[in-house]
Amino acid sequence: MRMSVSETMAACQARGDIRAFAEVLVESATQDSRAAGPGALFCCLPGSRADGHDFAVRAVEQGASAVLAARELPGLSGKAPVLVVEDVQRAMGLLARHWRRRVRPVVAALSGSAGKTTAKEMLASITTVMGPSIKNPGNFNNQLGLPLSMLAAGAEHRTWVLELGISRVGDMEELAGICEPDLAVVHNVGPAHLEGLGDLRGVARAKAALLGFVGESGTALANKDYPELWAEAKKANPRVKAMSTRDPSAENFCTYKGCSANGMGVYSLMLEGSPLEVSLSCQGAHLAENVLAAAAAARALGATGEQIREGLARAEFPKGRFAVRDTGTCVVIDDTYNANPLSMTAAIGAARALCGAGPLALVLGEMGELGKERDQAHEELGRVIAASGCDVVRFKGPSAALVRLGLERSGFAGSFAEVREPSEIAELAAQASSTGGVVLFKGSRSQRMEEFLERFLSDH
Ligand code: ATP
Ligand code: MG
Structure with missing residues (x-):
């Protein structure tokens, strides 16, 4: 400013x-x-x-x-x-809005339940290839972080890429009112922040509100694979364009092709009829919707296929977002940044895909902020874990008994234990050294699952 x-x-x-x-x-x-x-x-x-x-x-x-x-x-x-x-x-919000109105950048706003920061990093990396642009530093996505992000922009920054994070009804209206987006993208919804947003429909309605803030000349994009989101998106903005990772007939489509020889994730895109293959340093089918959101948004901002490819190839991601690391004897996935039912299910599925039929161990932590859905979500997590066919589960948090119940009801035959301290996974570290396979670490921020990961790596 x-x-x-x-x-x-x-x-x-x-x-x-x-x-x-x-x-x-x-x-x-x-x-x-x-x-x-x-x-x-x-x-x-x-x-x-x-x-x-x-x-x-x-x-x-x-x-x-x-x-x-x-x-x-x-x-x-x-x-x-x-x-x-x-x-x-x-x-501060009024001041940020004033600065935005004064320097008139193109503002791209992203929201969703899981993957806002990863999608924002992808899009900002593309817009940086196109010209001077800014993004929220780290996770500065709320009523304080958003104005700070916007006020850090100079007049020379022609594109602002902003993630918006909400936890209560009305938050989105406030945030969108501050940044006045020209382009709005919602890439998924899941049962997160239910304490403030009610149920999945409530989450979808609250996030889709963003799409109604773009003017006549702006662009709105939403993922149609989430029925609640798509229904609310069309209500919020009848001109919304569809994205999908399942329906190839959608205006914008993306699939995960696999891991390249140099460890990059390869994704295949179809953006309004134009095919494009991209690779980037993040992995997994669950991130296809983030890649799609970033690429479709970039295309709407005028990026060429080459700029999208270059930007995605250069994108760097903050710590703890499904970072895959080969220790030599096993593969460790650091997804410790956070967890909700959507990202937990996706990460377990992606970890299974990564290890094929090999041994899979999960070191997981409580999913927070679920309100009255807490018990059901953790029992359901037990079922998701059992369906993944994993061998070993260690769980930290007050809902351990419910996860165990879900596992038992699904006939889980592997080993389950509740853990409180990182030292309690010493035997798992020793075991993984001999069996190999994949070990996933994930939980809500409050559980500090990175401490378990560090201990695992030092014992390993
Ligand atoms: P926050 O609400 O804290 O700002 P966020 O929406 O910005 O979170 P990220 O920080 O990008 O999300 O990622 C959070 C977690 O969700 C990470 O563990 C990441 O691997 C996982 N994740 C990212 N994208 C997806 C996705 N599309 N589906 C499911 N999980 C995802
Ligand atoms: Mg974030």
Whole structure:
């Protein structure tokens, strides 16, 4: 961002005496006082341990140009402009929207229940081949992360690729209202964030709302393989274009072809009648819908087949998203970033596909935020595990007994144990060294399954 204090104040609908500072430039926004350097707008937010207002003086001492606060800060009188608003986070959203309207980039917004970040990385990698573009850093996809991502853009960035993450009804309207997308994509829905969104239909309705935010000249894309999503998508935007990984007659289609000799995942695409084969450093049939979302969105943004191919080949993915690693004696899959029923089922299926008829071990953790669906989802997980024909299951979390029940009801013949500490999988590490095969690590963020993975690798 780059705007004067007076422009910033008007965009935030703030009050305050800024006369001496009206023309001072604001060139970045942050809520982190340690990062509030020269030119920054320091945004005072309440944290779980500290209140941002207590750090405003320090931010100004470090060179911050202005402070956005929920109350007057007499300690800064005459030293720095203090822009006072009722709700700092909301004001950041208004400021981000103002910046978006001022520099008029093309905004591509993605949402879905599993794979927003991976799809965003794919699309941003393609748009970077096309020209200067930005994306949310990491997982900055909510009412705070989205404005921060947008305000980090410069006027030269002509494409903004943004993932939007929601957990409650109304979140999508807020986020889409901030970023005003020209292109909207929803690539899947699953039972995630049920505590705030109700049931699958509720998830679909909440996500599909994004598609209604693109104007007449914009593009909306949704995956028709999810019936609830497709029904809601057509309601939200009758011009929505279809994507599918099952129906070759869909406007946009993609299938996973397998793993190439150099370890790249190969995917075959058909984008509105044009065939394209691409390869990238992520694996598995379950990611075909992400590749499709990125490629179809890129095509709508004007990318050529060559740009799509090059961008996908270069894409890098953050840690813990189905990263496949050969230890020499077995294959370890690090999918520890997070889990919900959709991504858990997909990862188990992809792990089975990867190991063929060989031994498969699963080290899994509780799936969180499922509300009243928790028990049923974990019992169902037992059935999914049993159907995968895996040999060994270790499970961490309060629903272990329900997973066991699901396994028993499906006639599971392998070994199951509940685990609490990483040291409890030592014998599994020893066993995998002799049997080989594939070991999948996955669970909700709160379960910290990466600690089990690290222990496995050090014992292995
Ligand atoms: P968050 O809601 O935390 O932002 P996200 O939607 O951005 O998550 P990712 O971070 O890309 O999703 O991936 C989260 C997990 O879902 C990872 O374990 C990843 O392997 C898995 N995953 C990614 N894409 C899919 C997909 N299309 N289907 C099922 N699982 C997927
Ligand atoms: Mg994400």
